Amino acid sequence: MxxxxxxxxxxxxxxxxxxxIIDPVLVDKIKQGFNLSASSYGLQPVKLILLKNKKIQNELLSISMNQKQVLDASHLAIFCINVNIDSDYIQDYFKRIKKIRKTEESILSSYRNNLISTFSEMSQIDIELWATKQAYLAMGNLLAVCADLKVDACPMEGFDSLAYDEYFKLNKKGLKSVLIMPMGYRSSQxxxxxxxxxxxxxSESIINIE
Ligand SMILES: Cc1cc2nc3c(=O)[nH]c(=O)nc-3n(C[C@H](O)[C@H](O)[C@H](O)COP(=O)(O)O)c2cc1C
Structure with a gap:
């Protein structure tokens, strides 16, 4: 296809x-697809909680506007943003680049300093807004990955993010939930x-300029 x-x-x-239930082989592909999503500067400020637990899914129903997809789907993906994009977070990213690409310190240092200074000047609201945009991108990517795997999904903003944060104690992990996406298989109903x-x-959604 x-x-x-x-x-x-x-x-x-x-x-x-x-x-x-989604086959574990496909779940692995879904995880890879999420991790391969592009992100601004490559900083990947989005963490995915991948839930497959009917008891917890049932408990989340009332804080998900009673949208039954949350309970009936095989898995529930919860997109969370990292709220602390500080110097340590950025340093970790550059350590990863060095390890994976063996890039010289002399090539990386000014880029790293620029990023640390850019983020230190941003307000917390702007950092969270920036990170949330990356979450939307990751969700869009994951929707396409699911479609390619013939796994059904529902992108969702309709949930109580503060209640999710409280339920999963996300504050302690430096995270906030911003989107959810149940995944599984459509019912014939x-x-x-x-x-x-x-x-x-x-013709209405695209302006062609040649
Ligand atoms: C960011 C976003 C949030 C959405 N939130 C919900 C939601 O909370 N519940 C729901 O049933 N559908 C939700 N949708 C699904 C949209 O209603 C749906 O994608 C749109 O009507 C287009 O239909 P299609 O995706 O079936 O082609 C959401 C979609 C997006 C992109």
Whole structure:
């Protein structure tokens, strides 16, 4: 299946088949797909909680606007942002570059100093906004990965992020939840799975300049 066909096949799944579980081989691919998402400067300020636990999924239902996908899906992905993009965080990134690419310190030092100074001048609100944008990008990427694997998913903003933060004690981990995405397999009862996609004509959504 090519990617465009997969994107036509996918839809924001409202009713999941609660008996179908994603094969661990595909779960590994989903993890790889998430980790391969592009991010601003390559700083990867997004951490994914990958949940497969019906008891916890059930407890999350009431803080997810009672959207049953959260309970019925095989897995629930919770996209969290790192809120502390400080000097230590940035230094770790450059250590990783050095280790993986064997890049010389002389090439990296001014870039590292620039990044540390850029982030030290940003307000906490701006850092979190910046990180949240990276989470949206990662979610978009993961939607495409899921579609390619023929795994159904539902991108979701409709949940109480503060209550999730409290539930998972994310504050202690320097994280905040920003998006969730149940993943699994569509139920035959989901009437939306049979409906046509609603999109603007391409001529309305794209301005061609040649
Ligand atoms: C950022 C974002 C948040 C969304 N939040 C929800 C949600 O909380 N619940 C839900 O059922 N669908 C949610 N959706 C799904 C959209 O309604 C859906 O993607 C849109 O109607 C287009 O339909 P399609 O994805 O099936 O093509 C969300 C989509 C995005 C991109």
């Amino acid at each position: 090519n990617l465009i066909k997969s994107l036509e096949w996918r839809y924001a799944t409202k009713v999941f088949d609660n008996k179908k 989901d009437i939306l799975s049979k409906m046509k996609k609603v999109r603007k004509p391409i």
